[in-house]
Amino acid sequence: MQLSVIILNYNVRYFLEQCVLSVQNALETIDGEIIVVDNNSSDDSCAMMKQRFPNVKLIENKQNSGFPKGNNIGVAIAKGEYICILNPDTVVAEDTFTKVLAFAKQQTELGIVGCKLIDGTGNFLPESKRGVPTPWVAFTKITGLYKAFPKSILFNKYYAQYLDENETGKVDILVGAFMVMKRDLYLEVGGFDENCFMYSDDIDLSYTVLQKGKSNYYFHETSAIHYKGESTVKDGTYMKRFREAMHFFYQKHFHVSFLFDVFMRLGAFFFALIKKNQAKQIHLSIDEYVLYSSDENLKNKVEKQLQKKLHWVTNIDENTLFSHLNSKGKQIEILLDNNSFSFKKIIAFLEKNRSQSREFGITFKIIPQNTSFMIGSNSSNDRGEIIKID
Structure with missing residues (x-):
């Protein structure tokens, strides 16, 4: 095998x-x-x-x-x-x-x-x-120096930014x-x-x-x-385990001073605290939906379920995602039907239009093949959302 x-x-x-x-x-x-x-x-x-x-x-x-x-x-x-x-x-x-x-x-x-x-x-x-989070590399991450000097070999190792x-x-x-x-x-x-x-x-x-x-x-x-x-x-248990995990890695692989160990514990705590605050689920009030699907029956079912204005598009055209939409002042969500389009095509669609989605604040959900729900998240810090389709 x-x-x-x-x-x-x-x-x-x-x-x-x-x-x-x-x-x-x-x-x-x-x-x-x-x-x-x-x-x-x-x-x-x-x-x-x-x-x-x-x-x-x-x-x-x-x-x-x-x-x-x-x-x-x-x-x-x-x-x-x-x-x-x-x-x-x-x-x-x-x-x-x-x-x-x-x-x-x-x-x-x-x-x-x-x-x-x-x-x-x-x-x-x-x-x-990523790079090995040696004490120095971890320091550049926690202090944000990797963002300030993304091209510097000295500071850009945490996310291996030397590699595109x-x-x-x-x-x-x-x-x-x-x-x-x-x-x-x-x-x-x-x-x-x-x-x-x-x-x-x-x-x-x-x-x-x-x-x-x-x-x-x-x-x-x-x-x-x-x-x-x-x-x-991302609760108190998460922060405790995050600190313990970082301490575990350094104790196992590196010999560090007591002072630096204290610094890392404090840094891990504040890093985890930031993550906790960022991890709140983002609930958006959607004004309009766009359904990419070749299935008219699904279109009717989704329209009935959501009871919002729905644009129906039967083909994925990666170059004209928002050309037919006037999204100014509106929160729009794109629904991608996996019965009609492969996961590969859907993933390519998201990648191709990431800059436009950021610019217009447009979000996405996938309707997996042969399911009665749509699923997605609005950011890398979002817990995600599932909407049932009756």
Whole structure:
């Protein structure tokens, strides 16, 4: 078997459904498998999986064992030569795995491969590629110096800004939302360190792989949506675990002074506090909707459900997204029908029009294939929103 895709889920039933659907489509031409590990969700994630995806391997943990252990449990039963660690709040294109595996097989001393990640409005997520957060690199991140001097080698290592988002190349650290590597290597390095509950686990695994003399790669030729934050509420527990995670990584890999350790703890606290304030769900009052779909029945159903003005467009034309709209002073949301358009086309659509969406404040939602809901988020800090379609 070529590839095992491991998806660790916790209380994100609708995002999980969309994710598994996209992965299923992406594995059509690959000898692969999907393994969903559920960390004792209180929603109906497991019931949904059994009903809609009965052929997918489902592991139901009786407790929330954390990100590292949950993924290790999935990898333990995987049969693929390669594994992909994938967040449930992601959407991959139909050719994502084909492209990534072809690239991976060309490399010698392969470590981990990551791809370009975008948020729900098409904006590039800089954590798609990062540098080792040494004390100095972490300092430039916490103080914002990486923003002030983005072209300086001295300051731009946290997000590996020496490498353009549209350029494939070696990087040190990849994000745990999407990681492809050989299963044997994952097992050789011990997988994710279960002493770390979450938040520095991907940094630790990436760094451990580097210590083995392997090379990690950021691969820009395929993009995936990562809505972010869906599995984690940014509360006091989050801040506590964030501080513990950073402390864990430094204690394991670096010898730092007591003074710097105190600084990092304070920095991690304020960084987490900012994230908490940013993570409030953005509720917008939508004035008009635009439905991209070839299905007139869906158009009538959505129009009835939303009871707002609805523009109906039957074809995606990436170059004329807003040409027919007068969006001045209006909040407009674009609805993309996955029954009519592939995930690859939808992802390309979001990327192509990200600048216009920022300019006009336009938001997006996807209606996944054969579902009765629309799903999306309005920023990388937004928890996301699901609207049922009766």
